[in-house]
Amino acid sequence: MFLKVLRKYIAVSEIMILDALQYKINTFFLLSVILVPPLAYFFLWKSIYTQKEIIGNYKLGEIITYYIITYFFLETKPRAPWDIAHSIKNGGFSKYITKPINHFFFYFFSEYSYLFVWWITAVFGVVILFFALKNYVILPYGLLPFFLSLLFSFFGGVLGFIIEYILNLLAFWVERPFAFLRFFDLTIYFLSGAIIPLDLLPFKNVFLFLPFKYISFFPARIFIGKEVNINILNELFILFFWIILFYSISQIILYLGRKSYSAPGSI
Amino acid sequence: MEVIKVKDLHKIYRRPIKEKGLKGSIKEFFKRKYEEVHALKGISFEVYEGEILGFVGPNGAGKTTCMKILSGVLYKTKGYVNVLGFDPFKREKEFLKKITFVMGLEGFLEEIVWDISARDGLYFIKDLYEVNDKVFLENLNEMVEILDVKDILDVPLRRISKGQKMRLELIASLIYNPSVLFLDEPTLGLDIVSQKNIREFIKYYVEKNKATCILTSHYMKDVEELSDRLIVINNGEIIYEGSVQGAIEKFSGKKLIKFSLKDERDKEKLKNFYPKIHKDKEEGIYRILVPKSFASEITKNLFQNFEITDITIEEPELEEVLRDVFESSS
Numbered sequence: 001m002f003l004k005v006l007r008k009y010i011a012v013s014e015i016m017i018l019d020a021l022q023y024k025i026n027t028f029f030l031l032s033v034i035l036v037p038p039l040a041y042f043f044l045w046k047s048i049y050t051q052k053e054i055i056g057n058y059k060l061g062e063i064i065t066y067y068i069i070t071y072f073f074l075e076t077k078p079r080a081p082w083d084i085a086h087s088i089k090n091g092g093f094s095k096y097i098t099k100p101i102n103h104f105f106f107y108f109f110s111e112y113s114y115l116f117v118w119w120i121t122a123v124f125g126v127v128i129l130f131f132a133l134k135n136y137v138i139l140p141y142g143l144l145p146f147f148l149s150l151l152f153s154f155f156g157g158v159l160g161f162i163i164e165y166i167l168n169l170l171a172f173w174v175e176r177p178f179a180f181l182r183f184f185d186l187t188i189y190f191l192s193g194a195i196i197p198l199d200l201l202p203f204k205n206v207f208l209f210l211p212f213k214y215i216s217f218f219p220a221r222i223f224i225g226k227e228v229n230i231n232i233l234n235e236l237f238i239l240f241f242w243i244i245l246f247y248s249i250s251q252i253i254l255y256l257g258r259k260s261y262s263a264p265g266s267i
Numbered sequence: 268m269e270v271i272k273v274k275d276l277h278k279i280y281r282r283p284i285k286e287k288g289l290k291g292s293i294k295e296f297f298k299r300k301y302e303e304v305h306a307l308k309g310i311s312f313e314v315y316e317g318e319i320l321g322f323v324g325p326n327g328a329g330k331t332t333c334m335k336i337l338s339g340v341l342y343k344t345k346g347y348v349n350v351l352g353f354d355p356f357k358r359e360k361e362f363l364k365k366i367t368f369v370m371g372l373e374g375f376l377e378e379i380v381w382d383i384s385a386r387d388g389l390y391f392i393k394d395l396y397e398v399n400d401k402v403f404l405e406n407l408n409e410m411v412e413i414l415d416v417k418d419i420l421d422v423p424l425r426r427i428s429k430g431q432k433m434r435l436e437l438i439a440s441l442i443y444n445p446s447v448l449f450l451d452e453p454t455l456g457l458d459i460v461s462q463k464n465i466r467e468f469i470k471y472y473v474e475k476n477k478a479t480c481i482l483t484s485h486y487m488k489d490v491e492e493l494s495d496r497l498i499v500i501n502n503g504e505i506i507y508e509g510s511v512q513g514a515i516e517k518f519s520g521k522k523l524i525k526f527s528l529k530d531e532r533d534k535e536k537l538k539n540f541y542p543k544i545h546k547d548k549e550e551g552i553y554r555i556l557v558p559k560s561f562a563s564e565i566t567k568n569l570f571q572n573f574e575i576t577d578i579t580i581e582e583p584e585l586e587e588v589l590r591d592v593f594e595s596s597s
Contacts (some may be wrong), residue, residue, distance in 0.1 A: 094370070
């Protein structure tokens with residue numbers, strides 16, 4: 001039974017990987033997203049660090065590595081595509097709900113598989129950056145922080161995906177939900193610590209309480225060895241709590257949304 | 268055996284209304300107005316195993332809304348709906364595996380495999396519906412043969428024609444042997460050959476699998492050739508249920524006069540005489556549906572006022588009759 005269901009979602013993944021492979025050149029150009037922002041931050045922070053040796057509790061090498069890793073996690077995290085909101089508005093949603101598949105998991109697996117090709121490209125980008133900035137970057141002190149960093153970023157990405165999925169579902173009631181989605185896109189950059197590390201911000205306790213830190217700030221801190229004394233299980237428990245909470249909310253919203261869905265168009 | 272049962276089905280939904288121009292848009296920005304649309308007004312009917320039910324009516328009559336409720340897409344406002352023993356809105360897996368909803372040219376296959384081949388898409392459908400390999404390959408080979416799509420199975424979907432795409436969508440919709448088919452305009456936008464091909468295939472599939480089918484189409488040829496029974500729906504209400512021939516008899520009591528004008532410049536004058544006249548674009552023939560008792564008088568009148576090159580008086584077809592009914596009601 002479980003294997004049959006799994007087979008279904010593996011099929012979704014296969015089809016999306018096949019699709020992603022059609023856009024090799026596109027994927028290659030997306031490499032700039034991984035390369036350019038951290039390089040820009042490198043030059044900015046390098047000039048800032050000429051005045052001081054340590055800012056907050058970050059040294060130059062730590063902050064440069066932090067930005068490279070943060071951008072990698074942010075840019076390779078799955079995004080609930082705006083297609084979901086579009087399909088609710090134009091009636092394409094009907095095609096999915098007449099199929100024996102979970103709407104959330106269809107998009108979830110599609111997105112992760114689509115990202116798979118992109119993820120490989122992005123790793124390549126990070127390697128380039130590490131070579132180019134080899135005198136400035138630092139590596140994790142062992143395999144454990146490296147894997148923990150990936151683990152938290154994966155589940156942080158899941159959480160971000162669910163929140164974006166919920167925002168897409170607002171299309172059931174809102175004429176144009178795209179402003180919310182755009183706003184969330186920008187907010188997530190800030191709240192996940194991609195612009196400034198969250199612990200350098202005023203009212204940092206508020207930002208550190210919110211779940212967005214798990215998308216990139218927290219995993220990047222593990223990577224650079226700044227979270228050595230944490231209780232991993234406790235943090236994972238909190239992260240799973242957020243994931244289950246938001247997933248449950250998404251399913252309630254989906255059910256209520258379907259009740260008010262008008263299935264516009266001929267489909 | 269009863270497969271679909273609908274009783275006192277209502278659907279009311281809200282839609283935004285906007286006043287004209289910039290002023291209207293500004294007003295709408297602060298306070299949006301809505302109107303209630305009563306799309307279905309308490310309709311009841313049943314469909315039986317192996318039956319093809321033709322569902323006809325003008326645009327906005329409620330046909331597609333009804334099919335969307337039956338397939339679980341829309342939530343009903345009031346009434347009872349049962350398909351294969353399931354409440355469609357609950358989206359139970361066993362229910363979804365037994366139905367298919369063909370939605371004109373906008374199919375699921377196209378949505379997921381726009382850039383890759385239909386074959387990949389069909390294998391995806393196989394996994395989605397958990398079809399075993401043997402059944403899948405048997406169905407695939409048979410359908411590919413009948414619908415003549417062998418040559419395009421490995422071509423990306425975006426590179427093939429509408430008619431070919433529709434044939435592939437039909438395969439994707441039926442390859443898992445659904446027992447209830449909701450076909451919403453399955454031949455829309457296709458050429459005559461493709462339409463015929465698809466009609467024949469639907470008939471073959473329904474007979475072979477004893478499937479139950481609800482069909483809507485603006486092409487009356489589809490409805491006439493495929494339907495065992497007809498439901499005519501207008502303004503959310505069923506105005507007729509019975510055979511195709513019965514509908515012609517009920518609504519008609521009329522004759523169809525078909526003729527050609529020698530001088531096309533008389534066209535405007537003709538419209539003044541008979542505002543409800545139609546011209547067949549393909550054949551260039553004018554058609555008027557007239558009460559039987561007036562047929563000879565109107566024919567005489569036509570000869571007196573116009574130069575007629577060719578004229579026939581016939582029993583009208585379903586399309587003609589329904590067009591007349593819907594125009595009268597609007």
